[in-house]
Amino acid sequence: MLNLALLKSEIVLGALALGLLAADLLLPEGRKRALYGLALLACGISLFLTGSALLPAPGVFGAGVPLPLPTGGGPAAALGAGVGTLWSVDPFSLFLKMVVLGSTVLALLLTMDDSSIPDSEAGSFSCLLLLSAVGMMLLVSATDLLLIFVSLELVSIASFILVGYERRNPKSNEGSLKYFIFGAFSSAVMAYGISLFYGATGATSLVAAKPQGAMALMGLLFILVGFGFKAAIAPMHFWVPDAYEGAPTPVTAYLSVAPKLAAMGALARLLTALVPAGSMDLTLLLSLLCGLTMTWGNLVALFQRNIKRLLAYSSIAQAGYIMMGIVTGDAMGLQGILIYSFVYVAMNIGAFALAVALAADRSDALDPYDLDSFDGLSSRSLPAALAMTLFLLSLAGIPPLAGFIGKFYLIGSAVGTAHYGLAIVAVLNSVVSVYYYMSVCYRMFFTAPRKGARVPRFGAGIYAAAALALAVTLFFGVFPHRLAVWAQFSAKFLP
Amino acid sequence: MTLAHYIALGAVLFVIGIFGALTRRSVIGILMSIELMFNAANINLAAFNRYLHPEGVAGQAFALFIMTVAAAEVVVGLALVLAIYRNWDKTYMENINLLKG
Numbered sequence: 368m369l370n371l372a373l374l375k376s377e378i379v380l381g382a383l384a385l386g387l388l389a390a391d392l393l394l395p396e397g398r399k400r401a402l403y404g405l406a407l408l409a410c411g412i413s414l415f416l417t418g419s420a421l422l423p424a425p426g427v428f429g430a431g432v433p434l435p436l437p438t439g440g441g442p443a444a445a446l447g448a449g450v451g452t453l454w455s456v457d458p459f460s461l462f463l464k465m466v467v468l469g470s471t472v473l474a475l476l477l478t479m480d481d482s483s484i485p486d487s488e489a490g491s492f493s494c495l496l497l498l499s500a501v502g503m504m505l506l507v508s509a510t511d512l513l514l515i516f517v518s519l520e521l522v523s524i525a526s527f528i529l530v531g532y533e534r535r536n537p538k539s540n541e542g543s544l545k546y547f548i549f550g551a552f553s554s555a556v557m558a559y560g561i562s563l564f565y566g567a568t569g570a571t572s573l574v575a576a577k578p579q580g581a582m583a584l585m586g587l588l589f590i591l592v593g594f595g596f597k598a599a600i601a602p603m604h605f606w607v608p609d610a611y612e613g614a615p616t617p618v619t620a621y622l623s624v625a626p627k628l629a630a631m632g633a634l635a636r637l638l639t640a641l642v643p644a645g646s647m648d649l650t651l652l653l654s655l656l657c658g659l660t661m662t663w664g665n666l667v668a669l670f671q672r673n674i675k676r677l678l679a680y681s682s683i684a685q686a687g688y689i690m691m692g693i694v695t696g697d698a699m700g701l702q703g704i705l706i707y708s709f710v711y712v713a714m715n716i717g718a719f720a721l722a723v724a725l726a727a728d729r730s731d732a733l734d735p736y737d738l739d740s741f742d743g744l745s746s747r748s749l750p751a752a753l754a755m756t757l758f759l760l761s762l763a764g765i766p767p768l769a770g771f772i773g774k775f776y777l778i779g780s781a782v783g784t785a786h787y788g789l790a791i792v793a794v795l796n797s798v799v800s801v802y803y804y805m806s807v808c809y810r811m812f813f814t815a816p817r818k819g820a821r822v823p824r825f826g827a828g829i830y831a832a833a834a835l836a837l838a839v840t841l842f843f844g845v846f847p848h849r850l851a852v853w854a855q856f857s858a859k860f861l862p
Numbered sequence: 863m864t865l866a867h868y869i870a871l872g873a874v875l876f877v878i879g880i881f882g883a884l885t886r887r888s889v890i891g892i893l894m895s896i897e898l899m900f901n902a903a904n905i906n907l908a909a910f911n912r913y914l915h916p917e918g919v920a921g922q923a924f925a926l927f928i929m930t931v932a933a934a935e936v937v938v939g940l941a942l943v944l945a946i947y948r949n950w951d952k953t954y955m956e957n958i959n960l961l962k963g
Binding site: 512513516517520523524527528531534535537538540541542543544545547548551552554555556558559561562563565566569570571608609612613 | 869872876879883889892893896899900902903904906907910911914915920921923924927928931932934935938939942943945946949950958959960961
């Protein structure tokens with residue numbers, strides 16, 4: 368059953384990404400900014416193809432109608448498993464693909480106005496961004512260790528280059544090198560784990576895999592290391608702050624959402640549908656890692672003085688919240704993962720958009736990403752200060768905003784499956800996180816601006832990204848019903 | 863030669879690789895250690911394929927994929943080392959400490 372048509376959105380995006388490189392050669396110097404437009408167009412086409420597979424299916428806006436998952440052909444032929452059992456395209460993966468594409472669009476919009484990426488390199492930069500998006504889209508569909516390994520590497524290799532994109536900036540070099548060494552190390556551990564898993568089960572396919580015995584368990588643990596690295600789960604998170612600080616800010620915004628969510632999605636498929644965590648006695652280990660991730664991220668974030676590092680540690684904590692859905696593994700937890708992924712893209716990239724806008728003026732010698740640059744923002748640009756406040760409140764999970772809805776589902780699912788300890792840790796962590804998010808707000812509203820601070824400059828791209836993110840954060844916070852129904856429909860696997 | 867010999871060889875290589883990756887000072891040394899770890903996985907895959915699951919070639923095919931991907935990864939790594947050498951004039955990990963880790 369060679370149904371490559373299932374992967375049409377990935378194939379189209381990959382082909383267009385390579386097309387961008389060709390277009391880069393044809394365009395004269397000075398016209399290269401047009402390539403960002405082409406990259407956005409490519410994302411739009413892919414988003415349309417993905418969305419048209421997911422949205423017209425029955426039950427999207429009428430709650431309660433179960434979707435008949437086809438096993439091949441059938442009415443909704445767009446959904447199904449492809450080429451043996453290498454990948455399966457189901458509502459869960461389609462939803463996450465749309466989230467990944469959405470964050471790619473937002474990151475491209477930020478790149479258009481960020482001075483760290485010169486316009487002459489627009490072609491290769493957006494090509495790499497799109498290729499890593501292709502890797503993530505394959506990753507969330509993968510049901511075979513072969514495809515998981517290859518797509519994880521596609522994401523990693525593209526991200527290594529993106530982090531080190533500012534070749535002449537030593538910080539970018541260093542961040543990229545640390546990212547690379549941790550990344551290569553963990554993928555080697557993962558490869559070893561895959562070899563053990565293969566030895567124990569005789570196949571690399573995870574569908575209907577019945578791993579048993581110590582060797583399979585060890586293999587699975589080594590495979591988790593690879594995922595843990597990509598999703599920055601606590602003991603494997605050491606690369607995060609340095610890579611995020613060194614990378615060009617649009618790349619930081621992108622890396623803090625897309626690969627994390629893709630890895631979480633693949634991990635959710637692995638540990639809830641394919642090899643349930645309970646069947647290998649992994650639930651306790653996962654909940655410990657989850658609690659550690661949240662706590663560590665939040666506690667260290669309290670002491671950061673650089674907005675990129677602060678958001679880096681906060682994103683580690685956010686990954687911990689999302690991981691709760693994997694630990695519980697019930698329907699509500701999966702919905703929570705999807706809802707939280709969706710809103711997390713908006714609120715986190717929104718916060719980064721404001722940071723990029725503030726740093727656009729690099730005339731003063733101070734570090735443009737120091738928290739000082741937020742001092743007195745409300746007197747310089749009240750809308751920017753208000754937007755940043757809303758994004759930070761949403762990240763902290765304050766009720767009328769979208770971040771609350773996701774947290775509500777995740778903590779609700781932890782309580783519903785009797786993981787009370789985890790729920791308490793998550794609530795306490797949310798309280799801790801309010802402190803450092805609010806300290807940024809305090810600087811914006813109640814501190815005098817630092818000397819020579821100017822009114823932030825909003826380019827068209829940053830403006831569009833921030834407005835889009837703000838709209839999502841506000842709209843789905845006030846009217847969560849539609850998102851909840853959509854996630855309920857999408858939280859289904861096709862094994 | 864039995865399966866145990868190959869698995870032991872793989873395990874030894876893997877441990878040497880981990881030890882090297884954690885203790886080497888030079889970036890190139892770390893890269894070489896990581897290659898050892900990849901090769902340990904390859905030996906395992908080929909040996910398991912030959913002795914335990916001789917009905918298919920999934921293990922050997924996987925080993926080919928790992929080799930290809932590892933080569934691509936090393937290309938990026940060496941390019942990074944080159945960029946760092948141009949900016950810093952050194953490639954020892956303990957000297958590369960601008961960011962606070």
